[in-house]
Amino acid sequence: MRSVLATALLATPLLAHAWGADGHQTVATLAAGLIKGTPTEARVAALLGDLSLPLASLWADCAKGVSPAQNYTYPSPGKYAECVPLETPARIAEMADYVRRNDKQCQIGLDEDSCHRQAHYADIAVQRSRYVLGFVGTRADDVAGALRTAILVLQGKPADGPPHFKSKREALIVLVHLVGDLHQPLHVGSLYLDPQGHRVDPDKTGLDVGSFTVGGNSLWVERPTQLPPAASGPAQPASAGFGPPKLHTLWDGVPEKLKPQRVDAAWLAQARKVRDNTGDPADWPARWATQSLEQSRLAFEGLSISAKQGSHWTVALPPGYNARAEAIKREQLTQAGARLAMVLKAVLAD
Ligand SMILES: [Zn+2]
Numbered sequence: 001m002r003s004v005l006a007t008a009l010l011a012t013p014l015l016a017h018a019w020g021a022d023g024h025q026t027v028a029t030l031a032a033g034l035i036k037g038t039p040t041e042a043r044v045a046a047l048l049g050d051l052s053l054p055l056a057s058l059w060a061d062c063a064k065g066v067s068p069a070q071n072y073t074y075p076s077p078g079k080y081a082e083c084v085p086l087e088t089p090a091r092i093a094e095m096a097d098y099v100r101r102n103d104k105q106c107q108i109g110l111d112e113d114s115c116h117r118q119a120h121y122a123d124i125a126v127q128r129s130r131y132v133l134g135f136v137g138t139r140a141d142d143v144a145g146a147l148r149t150a151i152l153v154l155q156g157k158p159a160d161g162p163p164h165f166k167s168k169r170e171a172l173i174v175l176v177h178l179v180g181d182l183h184q185p186l187h188v189g190s191l192y193l194d195p196q197g198h199r200v201d202p203d204k205t206g207l208d209v210g211s212f213t214v215g216g217n218s219l220w221v222e223r224p225t226q227l228p229p230a231a232s233g234p235a236q237p238a239s240a241g242f243g244p245p246k247l248h249t250l251w252d253g254v255p256e257k258l259k260p261q262r263v264d265a266a267w268l269a270q271a272r273k274v275r276d277n278t279g280d281p282a283d284w285p286a287r288w289a290t291q292s293l294e295q296s297r298l299a300f301e302g303l304s305i306s307a308k309q310g311s312h313w314t315v316a317l318p319p320g321y322n323a324r325a326e327a328i329k330r331e332q333l334t335q336a337g338a339r340l341a342m343v344l345k346a347v348l349a350d
């Protein structure tokens with residue numbers, strides 16, 4: 001969840017989960033299929049215990065239910081169906097402990113209120129051709145940086161964070177989630193817009209905070225009849241009575257055919273074709289972010305954008321946008337599943 005309007009969100013039951021729970025579980029299910037029967041599978045199980053890979057993939061979003069304002073308790077169990085299996089006392093204590101160590105112990109970015117939340121994304125201008133730490137919208141603890149830190153911890157190398165991981169288990173649990181987030185194109189690439197709705201380049205002109213589109217949360221989608229089939233789960237602001245759908249939310253949802261139950265031998269075969277990464281795994285997330293940034297350019301192509309209306313812009317989707325989005329989502333989920341399996345194999349090798 002991007003805390004766009006903290007007060008509004010506090011007042012609604014909405015908690016937008018990147019990719020939605022389905023997308024994260026699709027990524028984890030693909031990876032689980034790819035490591036099945038290998039030594040990596042046993043090493044993952046040794047760290048996760050009775051937490052399955054698909055359930056672990058939801059942990060970092062469900063941890064957002066821990067309330068710093070209420071002494072790091074978990075005030076609303078049962079609110080999100082997908083989080084219920086993580087709501088045992090021991091598991092809540094584990095999430096609360098992570099949030100406590102990753103709450104204000106970082107430099108908090110634009111429109112954010114807690115360190116662990118901002119590890120789920122970056123906001124690189126679509127004009128950039130690749131992810132490089134230092135561009136506007138990047139941070140050492142953005143989604144690529146946080147993944148790098150998690151990988152270093154799993155490799156047994158020094159890594160102070162933020163985020164701070166107390167154990168390989170915790171680093172693994174967060175990594176499983178963030179590999180998914182990094183492949184959601186709007187978690188990496190961002191539009192920066194002037195008051196007329198024209199693109200600006202914050203790395204050239206300097207950042208005007210008014211041009212920030214909050215990962216597509218400030219882009220409200222017109223003509224909801226053109227939206228892809230509704231995603232299940234809570235990430236549907238329109239149905240939650242929270243105004244028009246946001247472009248970010250549209251990208252978090254996955255259609256029926258991309259849900260975890262649809263991972264089959266054919267899809268796994270597709271994932272096996274994803275090119276192997278080489279070199280130090282700690283350097284892989286930045287490369288993955290570059291690929292996700294490229295996909296975000298396609299996600300923003302052809303949108304008609306209004307002048308700014310208060311805190312948002314209205315976007316109209318071009319014809320054929322649904323099909324384009326679905327193809328990108330399939331590609332990104334496949335890449336994420338394959339890369340998750342690759343990094344697990346590489347960092348849990350011996
Ligand atoms: Zn997330």
